[in-house]
Amino acid sequence: MRIGIVGLGLIGGSLALDLRSRGFEVYGVDLEERTCQIAIEIGAVDLASISPNFLSTADIIFICTPLDAITPTLKQLIPHLSPETIITDVGSVKTPIVQECSQLWTSFVGGHPMAGTAEQGIEAAKPDLFLGASYVLTPTETTPSIASQRVEEIAQLIGANVLMCSPEAHDQAVAWISHLPVMISASLIDACLHETDSNILQLAQQLASSGFCDTSRVGGGNPQLGVMMARDNRKALLRSLFEYRHSLNQLIEVIEKEDWERLEQILTSTQQTRTKFC
Numbered sequence: 510m511r512i513g514i515v516g517l518g519l520i521g522g523s524l525a526l527d528l529r530s531r532g533f534e535v536y537g538v539d540l541e542e543r544t545c546q547i548a549i550e551i552g553a554v555d556l557a558s559i560s561p562n563f564l565s566t567a568d569i570i571f572i573c574t575p576l577d578a579i580t581p582t583l584k585q586l587i588p589h590l591s592p593e594t595i596i597t598d599v600g601s602v603k604t605p606i607v608q609e610c611s612q613l614w615t616s617f618v619g620g621h622p623m624a625g626t627a628e629q630g631i632e633a634a635k636p637d638l639f640l641g642a643s644y645v646l647t648p649t650e651t652t653p654s655i656a657s658q659r660v661e662e663i664a665q666l667i668g669a670n671v672l673m674c675s676p677e678a679h680d681q682a683v684a685w686i687s688h689l690p691v692m693i694s695a696s697l698i699d700a701c702l703h704e705t706d707s708n709i710l711q712l713a714q715q716l717a718s719s720g721f722c723d724t725s726r727v728g729g730g731n732p733q734l735g736v737m738m739a740r741d742n743r744k745a746l747l748r749s750l751f752e753y754r755h756s757l758n759q760l761i762e763v764i765e766k767e768d769w770e771r772l773e774q775i776l777t778s779t780q781q782t783r784t785k786f787c
């Protein structure tokens with residue numbers, strides 16, 4: 510089976526390394542000649558090119574470009590494809606992409622491997638990135654079952670655990686566990702910076718240790734990624750943020766009222782239920 514990968518960065522390059530090591534023939538496409546060259550040198554792909562018609566003979570194509578390039582990439586590919594080709598993507602937001610791409614191509618299966626690192630580009634690609642990770646597929650009523658089955662088989666072959674859900678359910682769940690934490694973590698750092706006494710602020714910065722560092726880690730990440738999350742998953746993220754504001758208001762009220770019994774109930778409940786997430 511010949512697999513095409515468009516976008517040979519962290520995710521595309523890592524996927525290519527794994528698929529090639531499982532015996533697939535892998536063809537890659539990227540914007541840059543240099544990236545194509547590196548992908549060949551590290552053994553991620555058999556062949557690579559900057560031209561999308563290079564993938565005309567692929568059986569399955571993974572679009573691994575940044576989110577805003579996924580639909581334009583599919584449009585570019587379409588004139589070169591045979592109708593049996595299965596297309597999937599790895600974008601971290603699903604509703605807009607699945608809506609657009611499944612109208613353009615019948616055998617389109619939305620996907621999102623829940624694995625990554627803070628790095629980017631082909632240099633960051635590594636084998637076994639998806640081992641043990643969840644891999645969400647979001648087929649719709651019109652997606653041919655053979656298409657989602659094929660993508661599921663491949664995701665399982667690279668060691669991922671496949672979950673199926675609707676694009677909307679995916680986006681809301683990811684808003685809760687990925688996008689909301691980034692915003693909360695950023696607002697924690699921002700709130701500390703509102704301390705008006707510079708001596709106290711400096712002291713707090715000196716005293717900050719593992720608790721603060723754990724909680725603020727994702728708020729100190731790449732600003733462009735944070736903006737992309739908010740822009741592309743705006744509705745679901747806002748829903749989570751409004752709920753979060755409600756929880757915060759509840760905590761403020763309980764502490765203002767010195768209702769320590771209620772506070773302990775809330776903290777006991779969060780202590781017990783955290784294990785369901787992590």
Ligand code: NAP
Nearest residue numbers: 516517518519520539540573574575576600601625629630
């Ligand atoms: P990345 O490392 O920046 O890789 C993206 C690659 O796509 C780069 O090589 C880029 O080339 C290339 N590219 C951009 N536009 C293209 C186009 N029109 N045609 C062909 N190639 C193009 O990014 P990434 O982290 O792998 O993310 C890729 C996708 O994976 C995104 O949709 C993201 O939502 C999803 N994802 C990311 C993670 C994560 O943790 N990073 C996890 C799961 C899913 P240039 O660099 O030369 O522009």
